[in-house]
Amino acid sequence: MMSVALFKATLKKNWLLLFIFFGVLFMYAAVIISMFNPDDIAQLISMLDVVPEDMLKAFGLTTAITDITTYLASWLYGLLMTSLPMVYSIILGNRLVAKAVDNGSMAYLLSTPNSRAKIIITQGVYALLSLAVLSAALFGIGVAMCEAMFPGLLDIYAYLKLNVTTMLVNMSVMMTAFFFSCLFNESRLSLGFGAGVPIAFLLMTMLGNTSDQVKVLKDLSIYGWYDPVEVVKGSNVLGLNLIYTGIVAVLFIAGVLIFKRKRLPL
């Protein structure tokens, strides 16, 4: 099902990209966690007074903060933990398939006794695993930092739940970019759709958050189906997680099937 040799080569070529995004997200997490002050949450909220309300909503920032868990759900997971992995997914998704077809190097992969399906599955598994590693590392570091600075305040189970759902939504976006990468032979088109669709989802969610009149936009976006603060407050996300997992599976399988059957201009 998978090629170990290709997986190693893909890892070697792309680990730095993952590391850069991990570094940036780690920095944001560190700053946001260290800004928390359990004794004066009101002061924290007052920082947002200067920001117009619509903009707060657009960026997923809520003033209904009660503790560090809801604070992180809003300030860190409201936008940053989805938008940055989205950029990562767009870049990686294109690199893994369409770019290799476009520049012709796919010919070398296919001139070995590995089927197209095996090659694409290997690339897709790398894409998903890299996001899983990113999520796990950020979760672990987040918990460690909270425990070091504010022992006992973080609701670790709720935080884990939030991280799992966020990871699944990011994987759905990754598979969207990956699907277009399998569909198109040109980087130009793969990047255009692979970036365009997720960015549209993100903008739709931000707009939908600002006003009830355009809430439908949010409902149509895969980013808009959950509220991070509600997730940590205890809303049931099992059904939602299954939906995201289904999207990941369908897009992955569709990408493999399309790539298996199409003509490659190599």
Place this chain on the structure above:
Amino acid sequence: MIEVKNLTLTYPSGKGIFDVSFTVKQGEIMGYLGPNGAGKTTTIRALMGFMYPDRGSASINGLDCWSKAPEIQRFLGYIPGEIAFPDSMSGVEFLKFMHDMRGTKDTKLQNQLLEMFELNPKGKIKRFSKGMKQKLGIVAAFMHDPQVLVLDEPTSGLDPLMQNRFVELVLSEKQRGKTILMSSHIFEEVEKTCDNVLIIKDGRIVEQSDVQTLKASQRKGYVIRTKEAGAMAQDLKAVGFEASVIGEDVVEVFIIAQEADRFIKTIAGFAVMDLDVKAQTLEDVFMHYYSREGER
């Protein structure tokens, strides 16, 4: 054995290959010739399983090229027409990667080939010259000792010395019973290595014959420097040669082998300052043939 039967593969533009049939027998070297855009690479795409045909079939050692592509790759060596390596790898890493992907370990042949082509694979492929990239492509195609080879313009970018090395390599592989399909632009290369030749034009096979027969009908071009260029061209045309004045004091003429005597006698009356054989590509050699086909 490579078997192509009534293969049609068209692109949305309407170009492509139409009803192409040929067989390359075990131990045979087939040259595949034709002008740019005639369909050589398209045929090779079908053989490699990169594209499925509209009609007809292509098979290698009895395995269908589209549905059994991974199985075929176990005993196939391939040099792409436009070589593109996975970027960011070094030459050493690439060869190791190809071994890993093929599940082969023996590097004896690889080292012999590197030595034969005087290639040092260290360093990033991105920084390699065109010739070095081509050599790396040759090493990667031959290093797992494949029974069948599909080579698309294998010597492009190589200097004459290395082209000769390549001819030696192909001849020694032929001795070992390899089956080879090779597209090329260099007549000498085809002449020295191939048993038979296929000529494709506008997506259709227009000629299939052995190299000796083609050589007999081969035209040679000569470039003559003379003060009386105009008069000489007229005289040559008068006796039926295709001649033209191509520059100041320069006449270009095309003849086939059995006309050599008549040609020399015709120009003997002029003061010839210089006589050169025109450097010829296969296109030139078969231009006559191509244009005749075109008029039909």
